[in-house]
Amino acid sequence: MSMLQELNPSLRTLMTPGPVEAEPRVLRAMTIPIIGQFDPEFLRIMDETMELLRQLFQTENHWAYSVDGTSRSGIEAVLCSIIEPGDKVLVPIFGRFGHLLAEIAYRCGADVTKMECEWGTAFDQEKIIAEIKRVSPKVVALVHGETSTGIMQPLDGIGKFCRENDVLFVVDGVATIGGTDFKTDEWNIDAVITGTQKCLGVPTGMAPITYNDRVEKILLERRKIEQGLDISSSNPRRIQSNYFDLSQIQEYWSPKRLNHHTEATTMLYALREGLRIIHEEGLQNRFDRHKLHEKALVEGLKAMGLSLFGDPRYKMPIVTCINIPEGVNGDAVRFTMVKEFGVEIASTFGSLAGKIWRIGSMGFSCRKENIFRVLSALEAAIYRHGGKVNAGAAVQAALDVYEESTLAVSIK
């Protein structure tokens, strides 16, 4: 019975848009023995993590902590803590994860207005601003980087307009933060969610968030403590979820240390270690590293003879989408890449399924040897499945990029 065997999965080169490879130092940090959640040493670890998160989010916000769950737990926590039944929410959609924001908002009882643009491009910010003027929503919820299409939405103009017009601006930065620039305060974003398993190089299972005092004000108005802690607590505007009730969770992350849940000790160790590595590298160095490897990847793919999917003006620097060549079975290629080369890339969802491949170059997975591995394996697998490739050209083109880069000497 294999379930009784020691866990020993194959080593993989993960070049999907998540989950990606975790930093080895993060994995080692996870072997640190458990300490109690109200141990003074653990409280210090929580406070340190908050400070490291503020740096990551480029914010002066007081509140920056993690929700215990995968990325979308953070999205749901933010939306359900802000949205009350009947609230107007505008969701501009340019891929699968925009639909997710709308889905969650619906389930919170929001009056959702969706606007959509073609998958593979982003919105002109003025179009979204015009729709905000028309709808007058309480909240605009928007994805920054759509991993489903490899597209990144500019946010600064929308944020400025929202702030000037007292609209709350919530951004899903799950796929971008830590890999490309994200300026929470400068872009006037009220609440941001990210994930651990993409550009942070930490395993899946926590959702770091930050929000400002405009959001905190709503939380305080809706605050209700669970009855086991305060039997008299009541509030007709209470948040619909107890687990995702940020009014309670922020008290857990405050000196009050409200006993809302048992913090996920080991995941917090991992998050802190991942953030410490980011601090050590430096945000700008990190963004530059992601751009360099993206360039090597893109030049390699082009040299191979492949074409990229999506509007290049809005390309995510950490996800690269490729049109699957005519006559090539995309899933068969991916299967061969995993089975023979141990390299994973992704397909996608909805209307684009079967038409594009997606390659992530995120966090710890974003390094030179992985760029070479994915180019080599993709080339061999396409050829094996009857596609045409310029044999050997991809790796040489990527090598050219690395040799020409002044960054290369300082980048792993």
Place this chain on the structure above:
Amino acid sequence: MSMLQELNPSLRTLMTPGPVEAEPRVLRAMTIPIIGQFDPEFLRIMDETMELLRQLFQTENHWAYSVDGTSRSGIEAVLCSIIEPGDKVLVPIFGRFGHLLAEIAYRCGADVTKMECEWGTAFDQEKIIAEIKRVSPKVVALVHGETSTGIMQPLDGIGKFCRENDVLFVVDGVATIGGTDFKTDEWNIDAVITGTQKCLGVPTGMAPITYNDRVEKILLERRKIEQGLDISSSNPRRIQSNYFDLSQIQEYWSPKRLNHHTEATTMLYALREGLRIIHEEGLQNRFDRHKLHEKALVEGLKAMGLSLFGDPRYKMPIVTCINIPEGVNGDAVRFTMVKEFGVEIASTFGSLAGKIWRIGSMGFSCRKENIFRVLSALEAAIYRHGGKVNAGAAVQAALDVYEESTLAVSIK
């Protein structure tokens, strides 16, 4: 800046009712590199974990998997997936975590009827059955082991009555499963939730659940896929949470592999390893081990001159509550135990705060050296804070228990 220092918390002996010490083999399993969530090897790990969970829950249920979040995420997922607005839910309460069940049910829009008994005892099952007859609820939600009071509620008669009368019986087995007998099927329980950080010896952050076809029927009726995956999906009876929507999560754990979320890879490695260790030890051996160490602990505490809190007929074999001696500052004693001896025990909540200490003997923390450590540290700390103790008697009494036990030879 300490946030930039390598993580290096002190080693602690964790004798609280959770989180407790994780199995060293579990922590090591967490260093295994990440693989993709749809990698065939990962799918096999998921299937193996389901089979190991069925054994843990002592069930023939098909559905046995984990929700990605702390224990209470599993509770909320089960309750919000079953409960529809206006549904009658009966919650018998004998401690803090009963109130939590009521709180979550309220937030799901349930018509909640609470019944309470004094903290420190459990319900006569006939009293609950009489209330079920009176209320005719759709769901009875009940805690098995109340860590807040150290009390365990008998369930078999209630389960039988619920099944015969078509009432759904949901049990919070967070604190008990893996440490004491829990017969999901034999006791006619429809849905069960447990946690990783107590008797499983795994870090906090996952909530294993199981449920039968009576629950699955409701999920299938309420099924709604998120719009990013199927734009046409709609259902007026949809579950209020997307993250906790078990109708989607079960499809993720089925051969359909619905892409509902990115599974928490490393936590799943940990859970599988913890369950494998439990299988290796054997459930009955494991329960016997917990009972033996409880006996040593209890005899030690009595020999020290302390009295136990709570109705002994219903004592949890894995949590021991102690009346704080008159004139002794309970928190000062606990503080000294952590600071000087590195041993953590717990205070409690609500009306019992300041009146009792709680000692957990769960999972990997439940072993001989830890029983001696907690007895020694408690004795010294009480004495240090002006309390009376029979010096040296506790450890001798515990040693007597171990020497007299025929189990001792085979138990760590």
